[in-house]
Amino acid sequence: DADVTQTPRNRITKTGKRIMLECSQTKGHDRMYWYRQDPGLGLQLIYYSFDVKDINKGEISDGYSVSRQAQAKFSLSLESAIPNQTALYFCATSDSGQVGQYNEQFFGPGTRLTVL
């Protein structure tokens, strides 16, 4: 079974609709992240959470909100979807580890979102 799962894997919606993308992990990690990727581009950080009570904006948080329901769950919402939010969305997790220590991020399979 995958350690980081995302639902749905594909979604087509219309402008103005509210959309929620969900991420679950079984790795026991404290930290979770949401990224978006546009065709031919790298990943842009939307939000990140270092624990259940700690949520931070990333590079491109406008138009998005998140909820960390539990250590293992981190949801991304588009309150009113618009066409330029059409992209591939990735959730990732990492362990907090020791202070100063880098802990690699483990990514989910992605959610392909199309906003018409």
Next chain:
Amino acid sequence: LAKTTQPISMDSYEGQEVNITCSHNNIATNDYITWYQQFPSQGPRFIIQGYKTKVTNEVASLFIPADRKSSTLSLPRVSLSDTAVYYCLVGGPNSWGKLQFGAGTQVVVTP
């Protein structure tokens, strides 16, 4: 966060060694260099990380010169399955959660 520059694409044949150089002129003293690999329609996967000199693992080697203003990811004897996008990230303890993925380098391996 230090800005990184890497080639947009590289082509190679099976069995050759591929070297991808990343420039990071503004790297800070406590920054590390981290590389990820991304296959089509998948999330990135950590490959290797280093601070200085040379790091080697079962997948790749990472060469970092003394001034640390650049680094080179070396993929030995590539195969078709090494076709992917490779990302160079630079950051340290104050930015682990905010490392920026640039556009990456698209490596295409052909027979």
